[in-house]
Amino acid sequence: MIELTGLTKRYGSTTAVDRLSFTVRPGVVTGFLGPNGAGKSTTMRMIMGLDKPTSGDALVDGTHYAKLKEPLTRVGALLEARSVQGGRTAYNHLLWLAQSNDIPARRVDEVLGLVGLTEVARKRPSGFSLGMGQRLGIAAALLGDPRILMFDEPVNGLDPEGIHWIRNLMKQLAAEGRTVFVSSHLMSEMALTADHLVVIGKGQLLADMPMAEFISQNSRSYVRVRTPEPERMRDVLTAGGVHLADGPDGTIEAEGTDAAKIGELVAAEGVVLHELSPQQASLEEAFMRLTAQTVQYQAGPGTAAGAGLAAGPNWQQPPQTTAPGGPVDVSKVDVSQKEGN
């Protein structure tokens, strides 16, 4: 278990992590999301004792990482900045780590096999591709067979087969009852991997809840309708009490009702439909919507994000999201450092 209590980190006038309190529990994959600069890496570094909190606490299994004896057997981590001694072979790098934590040498061969690097075990990591480097970092994290695993952007540089592999690996590690905490920018990947989400923006906690709840709380459900008779259809549906919004490419988005009701209303008036499809928001949409006002580095006009396509031009303001420790109204999160836009 990983427990954060009021964890805060300031660099001069920048508050990178702002009173974060949450618990990462065993048995599920917990995704850690936030826009660029939200404070994910800083949080993970503090959990690993690599950065000292300005205030607050980060505990792994009830203690500080720095106080763990043979830490690799308790916590395995792949952090963004990997430190692999260029002169050592992959095997010797892992062997050196194993020996420093009293881990038997045979475990080195095991983890090399597990991550698919057996054939290059005697090669130096300086010649490795980004994906191979990630695999070596994952091998190091798994070396001590720890109960707690943290991965910062683990699929970075991996090919589709590698991404598939790490997804299954994480699920398997969680199914074995381990604590698995993973950050990623790839929403589609996170949606397939994580059961639970912790979302931060500008260092503050925005959400801490199961994936399904996060998507339903932070997204709008609607039915997409396409018709060659838009005016007639608008009249019929509006008269039927359905709220309508303009969608892309001449589609109409009907809110607050289901496809069956819309079908019945238009059929009664003989309006022709070319499409009637309920829309389920994706994790990406829900994430963009929740964090829209906490994004530090934002694209300018003319890009998808700058044009507001992420949230959709007709979307309402984000709802209040309840996080442990109190509700956070994202519209009130400090946006004073926001750039551009």
Ligand SMILES: Nc1ncnc2c1ncn2[C@@H]1O[C@H](COP(=O)(O)OP(=O)(O)OP(=O)(O)O)[C@@H](O)[C@H]1O
């Ligand atoms: N060593 C440092 N000195 C000064 N500022 C720092 C330092 N490390 C991080 N920051 C700042 O703290 C904030 C959080 O950075 P952090 O790297 O933790 O965010 P992140 O969520 O991991 O971002 P990304 O998704 O882009 O990796 C940023 O504003 C960053 O510029």
